[in-house]
Every structure is written in structure tokens, then in C-alpha cells.
């Protein structure tokens with residue numbers, strides 16, 4: 001159910017949950033100080049309790065209130081990428097950020113989304129606890145239909161824009177540098193250019209323990225040549241897949257942003273159509289946003305089926 005900004009404010013203030021659009025994917029939002037709503041959010045998403053929730057903000061002042069100390073190069077990153085698709089994990093102000101948001105950690109993940117409606121809402125009600133709007137482990141939602149599929153047709157959704165399609169990049173502050181915990185819409189190259197130092201990957205981020213982004217269908221990584229099995233292919237415009245009975249297209253490789261934007265919609269469509277297995281074309285340059293698309297596909301192939309077992 002599509003709602004207005006005023007209705008969203010009312011629901012949030014009354015301890016409720018609303019879906020909100022952002023520049024990356026839809027989020028499920030509750031107010032920061034509303035512990036009851038935060039618990040309901042965990043239950044609704046079926047989110048494991050050891051996986052912390054990120055917080056969305058609309059100003060640097062809010063970022064400073066939620067944190068206890070900020071690394072020097074924090075502002076280098078925010079100047080370059082906020083508002084935008086970058087979540088920064090830093091020391092939390094434990095008096096303000098509830099333990100349930102942090103999953104007991106001493107840190108908090110914050111992001112200023114580049115979306116006018118989301119920013120307007122946060123200006124009215126303050127920082128929002130807002131994970132992606134999907135059942136834990138499944139593909140993120142990039143349109144209101146996806147949210148209704150997961151949470152029912154009456155679930156309140158602010159706005160109706162489709163989102164850009166891939167989650168924010170997640171960096172964790174460590175000493176004077178940052179660890180890359182999740183590739184996302186902003187590429188590693190862009191970040192390294194701003195920081196002027198290379199960044200390492202985090203191997204132990206809390207989100208890494210859990211499966212993500214997976215449809216019910218079994219996805220087979222197409223690194224070798226396609227020989228017609230399975231009969232369903234997830235591929236690219238302008239390519240031929242001899243023997244395929246059905247091809248779901250992610251778009252044209254000349255337009256990588258479209259591919260990123262279509263990925264979750266195509267994965268969700270497979271499940272809608274009752275497809276049980278698909279071969280995904282993995283022959284593409286792993287640069288820029290396509291590196292993130294490749295990362296998501298590999299993550300689905302690795303963890304996807306375990307969710308059903």
C-alpha cells in the first residue's frame with residue numbers, strides 16, 4: 001500500500017515499520033529510539049540477532065551524535081560520497097544507539113541516502129534504523145511489488161520509485177584505514193582514489209556469516225561455455241545461448257548500471273515463474289559496478305541453496 005510522507009511519519013511515531021525508497025534499494029525503517037519497533041523489525045525480516053542494522057541519517061550533525069569518535073579520513077569519504085551509496089561503520093555513541101541496533105557491538109553503520117523522500121522523512125523524524133526491505137537472505141527489493149511479495153499487499157510503502165538496484169558499499173573503520181566489508185554501488189577504485197591508500201577486505205564482518213541475496217532457484221555460475229543445461233539462462237542482450245529454452249536478460253553490457261538495477265528483479269522473477277534452476281552468464285569484465293554484480297552472483301551461487309536445506 002503506497003502511503004504519503006505524513007502517513008509515514010505517523011506510523012513511525014506510533015512504533016510502526018514503513019518501507020522507504022533510497023538511492024540503492026528499498027529499506028524497512030523504524031525510529032532509532034523505539035526498541036519495540038526494532039524488535040518487530042528483526043522478527044519481520046527474520047534477521048539473525050547477531051547481524052546489526054544500519055542507520056540512515058540526513059545531516060553530518062546526526063552522524064556526529066550517533067558516534068563516539070571519528071577517524072580523520074571520515075570526512076574525506078563523506079565529502080566525496082554523501083549523500084550516496086556508502087555505509088561507514090565507526091565507533092558508536094552507546095548511549096544513543098541501542099544495543100539491539102548494533103547487535104551488541106561497539107560500532108554503528110551510518111549512511112546518508114541520496115534520495116529526496118528519504119532525506120525529507122529523516123529531517124522530520126530523526127535517524128532511521130533501516131535494513132534492506134526483504135526477508136533475510138533473499139534478494140533486496142528494488143520496487144514496491146517486491147516489498148508486497150515479501151510482506152503483503154497492505155504493507156505501508158512510501159513512494160513508488162524504482163531504486164538504482166545494488167546496496168551501498170560497506171566500509172569498517174580500522175586504525176587509520178578502512179576495511180571493505182561489502183562491495184556495492186560505489187566501487188573500490190573510487191574509494192581508494194579518494195583515500196589515496198589501498199583498502200583491504202574484511203574477512204570477519206558480521207554480515208559475512210549469513211547467506212544473502214539468494215532466490216529459491218538454484219543458480220549455476222556460467223564461467224565455462226553454455227551447453228544447454230539448465231534450459232533457463234540469465235544472460236545479456238545481444239548474446240545467443242544455443243539450446244536455451246528461456247533467457248532472462250539483465251540488459252546490455254554496454255550499460256552496466258542497468259545490469260545492476262535489473263539483477264534482483266530478474267532473480268525475483270525466476271521465483272515468481274517457478275523456475276528451479278538457471279545458468280547465469282558470468283563472462284563479463286569484472287570492473288566498476290560489474291565487479292559488484294559479479295560479487296553478488298558468486299555470493300548467491302555459494303550460499304543460495306544452503307538457505308533451503
Ligand code: TXA
Pocket residue numbers: 022024025026027028051052053054085087089102105107108109111113130131132133166167168169170172181182205206207208
Ligand atoms: O544500500 C543499503 O545499504 C541498503 C539501503 C536500504 O540503505 N541497506 C542495506 O541494509 O543493505 P542491510 O541491513 O541489508 O545491510 C547492511 C549491512 C549488513 O551486512 C550488516 O551486517 C552491516 O551492514 N552492518 C550494519 N551495522 C554494522 C556494524 N556495526 N558493523 C559491521 N557491519 C554492520
Ligand code: MG
Pocket residue numbers: 131132140
Ligand atoms: Mg540486506
